[in-house]
Amino acid sequence: MEFLQTLIGWESWAPAVQWTTLAVLQILAFMVVLLISLAFLLLMDRKVWAAVQMRKGPNVVGAFGLLQSFADFLKFVFKEIVVPAGADRTLFLIAPLITFILAFIGWAVVPVAPGWVIADLNVGIMYLFAISSLGVYGIIIGGWASNSKYPFLGALRSAAQMVSYEVSIGFIIVTVLLLAGSMNMSVIVEQQAGGFWNWNMLALHTLPVPMFLVMIPMTGIFFISALAETNRPPFDLPEAESELVAGYQVEYSSTPYLLFMIGEYLNIVLMCAMTTILFFGGWHAPFEFLSFIPPFFWFAAKVIFFFFMFAMVKALVPRYRYDQLMRLGWKIFLPTSLFAVAVVGGYVAYSGAAS
Amino acid sequence: MLQVITFWILASVTVLSAFFVVAARNPVRSVLWLILAFFSAAGLFVLLGAEFLAMLLIVVYVGAVAVLFLFVVMMLDVDFTELKQGFLSYLPFGGLVAVVLAAELILVGQAWTEAGVVAPASASTTPDTVPNLEALGMLLYDDYVYFFQAAGLVLLVAMIGAIVLTLQHKPHVKRQNVAEQVGRDRKTAVTMHDVKSGEGLDE
Numbered sequence: 001m002e003f004l005q006t007l008i009g010w011e012s013w014a015p016a017v018q019w020t021t022l023a024v025l026q027i028l029a030f031m032v033v034l035l036i037s038l039a040f041l042l043l044m045d046r047k048v049w050a051a052v053q054m055r056k057g058p059n060v061v062g063a064f065g066l067l068q069s070f071a072d073f074l075k076f077v078f079k080e081i082v083v084p085a086g087a088d089r090t091l092f093l094i095a096p097l098i099t100f101i102l103a104f105i106g107w108a109v110v111p112v113a114p115g116w117v118i119a120d121l122n123v124g125i126m127y128l129f130a131i132s133s134l135g136v137y138g139i140i141i142g143g144w145a146s147n148s149k150y151p152f153l154g155a156l157r158s159a160a161q162m163v164s165y166e167v168s169i170g171f172i173i174v175t176v177l178l179l180a181g182s183m184n185m186s187v188i189v190e191q192q193a194g195g196f197w198n199w200n201m202l203a204l205h206t207l208p209v210p211m212f213l214v215m216i217p218m219t220g221i222f223f224i225s226a227l228a229e230t231n232r233p234p235f236d237l238p239e240a241e242s243e244l245v246a247g248y249q250v251e252y253s254s255t256p257y258l259l260f261m262i263g264e265y266l267n268i269v270l271m272c273a274m275t276t277i278l279f280f281g282g283w284h285a286p287f288e289f290l291s292f293i294p295p296f297f298w299f300a301a302k303v304i305f306f307f308f309m310f311a312m313v314k315a316l317v318p319r320y321r322y323d324q325l326m327r328l329g330w331k332i333f334l335p336t337s338l339f340a341v342a343v344v345g346g347y348v349a350y351s352g353a354a355s
Numbered sequence: 356m357l358q359v360i361t362f363w364i365l366a367s368v369t370v371l372s373a374f375f376v377v378a379a380r381n382p383v384r385s386v387l388w389l390i391l392a393f394f395s396a397a398g399l400f401v402l403l404g405a406e407f408l409a410m411l412l413i414v415v416y417v418g419a420v421a422v423l424f425l426f427v428v429m430m431l432d433v434d435f436t437e438l439k440q441g442f443l444s445y446l447p448f449g450g451l452v453a454v455v456l457a458a459e460l461i462l463v464g465q466a467w468t469e470a471g472v473v474a475p476a477s478a479s480t481t482p483d484t485v486p487n488l489e490a491l492g493m494l495l496y497d498d499y500v501y502f503f504q505a506a507g508l509v510l511l512v513a514m515i516g517a518i519v520l521t522l523q524h525k526p527h528v529k530r531q532n533v534a535e536q537v538g539r540d541r542k543t544a545v546t547m548h549d550v551k552s553g554e555g556l557d558e
Contacts, residue, residue, distance in 0.1 A: 016357040091387070122486055126410035133418025137390070140422070144383060144429050152429070159422055166418065183488065323531070 026118055031104060038265055039069035041304070045265075045311045052315035079254035084146060087251065091145035096256040099138030099263035106131040106270050111186045113283050113296040124185040125173055128274065132169075132229065135267060136162045139231075139238065142260070143248035154247025157322065158231060158238030164329040165228040171337035172222045175214070175344045176200050176278045189282030196286040201279040209347055214340050219279045221333050223309070226271040228329065230264065232310060234317040235325055272306035273299075362402055369395040382428045390421045407488045 043058065043065065050057025058065035083089055109124040111117040121127050136159050143155020179200055180188040188200075197204040201219045203211040228235040239247030249260050276282060280302050283295035320328070372391040379385040393416050400409035485493070495503045550556060 016360075019357065088381075091384075121406065123406050123410050123488065126407065126414070130410045130413035130418065133414050136418070136422055140425060140429075141387070156426065156429075159426060163419055163422055170414075327531075 023118070027108075030107065030118060034104075034107060034266070034269075035262075037300075038262065038269065039073070040066070041269060041307055042069045042265060044304075044307065045314075048308060048311035049315045052312070073258065076258040077255055081254045081256060082251075084148065084251045086147040088145040088147065091141050092251075093256060095138050095142030095145055096252065096259035096263070097138075098141065099135065100259040100266075102131055102134050102138065103263040103266035103270065106267075107273075109185055110270070110273050110277070111189060111282065112273075112299050113294070114186075116296065117186060120184065120186055122182075122184045125177065125183045125188070125278075128185075128270075129166075129170060129173060132267070132270075133162075133166050135229075135263075138260070138263065139248045142252065146248070146251040148251055150244045150246075151248045151250045154238045154240075154244045154250075157244075158248060161231070161235065161237065161325060161329075162229055164326060165225045165333075168221060168329060168333035168337045169225045169229060171334070171341050172218050172225070173278065174341050175218055175337070178341070178344045178348045179203060179206075179211070179215075181348075185277055185282075189277055189284065192281040193284050195288055196281065199279060199281040199284075206347065206351070209351065211344070211347060214343050215279070217336065218340055219275075221337060222279065223275060223306075225329075225333060226275060227310065227313060228325070230268045230271055232268060233314040234320050236319060237322055237325060240319065268310055269303065269307060272303045272310065275306050276302040358402065362399070365395045365398040365402065369399065382431070383425065386421065386425050386428050389424070390417055393417045393421065405487055407491060 046068070047057040047065075058068035061067045061071045083092055106128055108118045109121050109127050111120070139158045139162075140155045143151040143153075143158070146152070176188065177183055180191045182188060182191070192199045196202065201212075201215055203215045227233075231238050237247075238244075239249065244250070249257060252260060276299060282302075283299040285291040285293065285295075285298050369392050372388045372395065375388040376385050376392065379388055393412060397409040397412045397417070400406070400412060548556060
């Protein structure tokens with residue numbers, strides 16, 4: 001028995017097992033909270049459009065339609081999975097899984113309150129950027145594997161669009177990194193403590209240098225790029241129903257479609273969280289005297305506010321044409337954000353904030 | 356212990372997916388295996404303590420370069436059977452290249468560990484005092500700033516060259532001029548005509 005124990009080396013295994021169990025439990029708890037709040041955010045999304053269009057929105061299932069998302073969930077799960085003839089079966093089913101899983105693992109580095117983060121990476125923001133750049137695969141593989149023209153066109157559009165807008169998102173992230181002097185998400189949030197004037201959107205702590213002249217436009221560009229990156233209206237060309245039926249997900253039904261939808265909405269909420277963390281002070285209260293309310297509340301409130309903005313944009317703005325989308329990304333956002341990186345870099349170098 | 360397990364999983368996934376890049380029948384699947392290989396290689400970088408490089412590998416290669424690969428390969432109309440016929444005839448040459456590469460790598464590895472010439476470099480990938488992101492920044496922007504900038508210029512020239520070679524100005528293409536469109540008002544956009552009935556406008 002003792003021989004066996006040395007062979008397996010239980011002593012060296014114990015910490016590994018303990019760490020893994022703890023991590024898995026944390027991740028499970030986080031996922032459950034995320035999914036349940038997502039169900040209600042989805043309902044909010046639909047209610048907001050309904051209100052803009054002077055409809056009632058979903059109001060039958062549960063009080064005020066509160067259980068609508070769960071009803072939809074059950075409906076999707078109990079339907080039949082149809083795989084089109086001639087489709088690449090494996091890839092067809094892997095594609096929604098990729099979208100779904102990537103949407104979740106991005107959340108690993110998001111700090112929702114002081115110390116409440118699953119992985120406190122010191123390249124956290126790079127990790128998030130990398131994961132969001134992988135998101136394109138779920139869509140492009142799904143579109144190709146469907147073996148159908150409309151999904152394929154949608155997938156190609158989507159790939160071009162996401163790759164284009166990633167560039168400007170990358171540069172905008174660099175401006176925030178330079179101001180914060182760190183890639184760790186928790187440090188970036190900690191840097192914005194003390195009141196709304198310290199948030200990176202305004203960055204009034206840099207006065208007398210008026211850095212807000214750069215950071216306010218950057219906030220706007222980031223928000224618009226986030227819309228494009230998540231294929232939300234007015235940039236929902238990959239699934240433009242008037243031209244491509246429903247884009248890359250034409251052939252999807254039942255649970256794979258559900259996975260695509262959950263992944264898409266999780267990415268939207270992730271982008272809201274990123275806007276909150278990068279520009280709006282993360283879990284910090286706008287005024288010091290309001291900080292008796294727990295930090296998690298502030299984080300959630302800001303994320304919900306940006307989600308509301310996403311929904312309002314969908315309700316109000318007409319869809320872009322494809323050449324306009326590309327022009328906006330490459331000819332306006334890219335040069336502007338590049339210029340902003342130079343300006344912020346110059347400020348950091350000459351103010352001595354870097355040293 | 357977890358490190359060792361992780362290494363073996365990542366390394367075997369990398370090697371296996373690299374094998375399938377060559378073995379896959381469908382070029383799109385080849386590219387997807389290549390992407391998996393990149394991804395696991397990024398995992399190996401993380402294990403080495405070079406997390407910034409790992410993220411760069413994913414952002415640049417997986418997130419951008421491989422997407423373009425996939426883009427091109429998906430739109431190609433490749434005849435798979437014809438492609439497969441050439442496979443065996445290239446096998447000896449490919450094998451030779453592989454053997455030479457492996458021999459060189461083993462040689463370098465042996466020399467690296469045995470000779471004391473490069474001993475300090477093998478000690479650690481990053482200095483202990485600063486995070487590897489800062490160490491990398493110091494090297495690129497302080498010690499080797501001119502080389503780094505020169506490399507950037509070479510890339511810029513290549514990019515401009517590619518654009519110049521492919522750019523065509525077709526005379527009859529209508530382009531949108533946003534400023535002009537937005538600057539239109541009633542005076543420039545609308546003209547009033549008093550049209551007599553049955554005659555129409557000749558314009």
